[in-house]
Amino acid sequence: MSTAARRYHITTFGCQMNKADSERMAGILEKMGFEWADEPDNATLVLYNTCTIRDNAEQKVYSYLGRQAKRKQEQPDLTLVVAGCVAQQEGEKLLRRVPELDLVMGPQHANQLESLLEQVFNGSQIVATEPVHIMEDITKPRRDSAVTAWVNVIYGCNERCTYCVVPNVRGVEQSRTPEAIRAEMETLGRQGYKEVTLLGQNIDAYGRDLPGVTAEGRHLQTLTDLLYFVHDVPGIERIRFATSHPRYFTERLIRACAALPKLCEHFHIP
Incomplete structure (x- = not known):
């Protein structure tokens, strides 16, 4: 991916843990030089941080992914990421359902986003759902509140x-x-x-x-x-x-x- 005009959008579903993970992943992306895009259609990287507790939230993810997959067919440089609990539960099955996906990553891998994206930018399609020891992450989150x-x-x-x-x-x-x-x-x-x-x-x-x-x-x-x-x-x-x-x-x-x-x-x- 070109370093020019790199913009990201994260849509978060589910619990407070997911919200905290999204803030941390946003911090990683901004450390990598990405800027926040207000709408997913204005982003060069779209990330869905997903929840599998409620079926309604899960179905929304597939609906949103369908729209972005179609967009990627017209804009091949678009990077599509599914993180969180649906990613962990479905793993490689997500790639069969949405082959346009670049990265599928479970919640234990949130603080490894930068290294996973480096593999994507080198041409790989990545599924990261194996159990890992969660290392301390010194990344500064992009917090949604100042209080x-x-x-x-x-x-x-x-x-x-x-x-x-x-x-x-x-x-x-x-x-x-x-x-x-x-x-x-x-x-x-x-x-x-x-x-x-x-x-x-x-x-x-x-x-x-x-x-x-x-x-x-x-x-x-x-x-x-x-x-x-x-x-x-x-x-x-x-x-x-x-x-x-x-x-x-x-x-x-x-x-x-x-x-x-x-x-x-x-x-x-x-």
């Missing part, structure tokens, strides 16, 4: 509830370190952000995959410990967290919510 921000604290879910596809498309639980989370929040505080929402598909499971056990036999790092650890970050005035699983919503966590004044009186329990 509130998403901060991922744990990726994936191990619960495998019979009605839920999330573990199949988001992978196993992977917690970020408390130090990395606090560092991101400190940066947000310096940039003038006032409210942070800590994100996880099952945020109460935070720390179960991190090393260490206390003398009482509990995990050394838990969501409760994390909330105490980040509560005094300068500049941040309000902290929320989502999404909680009732099984892990402990009395210790409830006491922390009562004791920490920056925590909003808001529980997200589906």
Whole structure:
């Protein structure tokens, strides 16, 4: 792809995790020299960050893809990307349904967007859906708000509830370190952000995959410990967290919510 007039558009479906992933992918694209296009038809790279929880959102993706696939037949330099949970679930089947696609990538690969696109620009058609360890990403997201921000604290879910596809498309639980989370929040505080929402598909499971056990036999790092650890970050005035699983919503966590004044009186329990 020529470096001249490179413009991108991202359409996001689904949960807060997808919104956070889209902000990060937008940051990667702008680091690569792309500029935001207000409409997909004005973009040279169109990315759909997809959701497979609701059938309506999934069908919209296929409708939008059909329009852009037709456009690509007339404009071969157009780059088409499907990311997120539909990409993870369908994988190579998406290429058979929409052969004009250049890149199909699951949510675990969001911070690898630049390297995947480099392969696309070298002539490859890429499907990236294999399980990976999610590395810390230092890319500056293109955030949609100047006041509130998403901060991922744990990726994936191990619960495998019979009605839920999330573990199949988001992978196993992977917690970020408390130090990395606090560092991101400190940066947000310096940039003038006032409210942070800590994100996880099952945020109460935070720390179960991190090393260490206390003398009482509990995990050394838990969501409760994390909330105490980040509560005094300068500049941040309000902290929320989502999404909680009732099984892990402990009395210790409830006491922390009562004791920490920056925590909003808001529980997200589906």
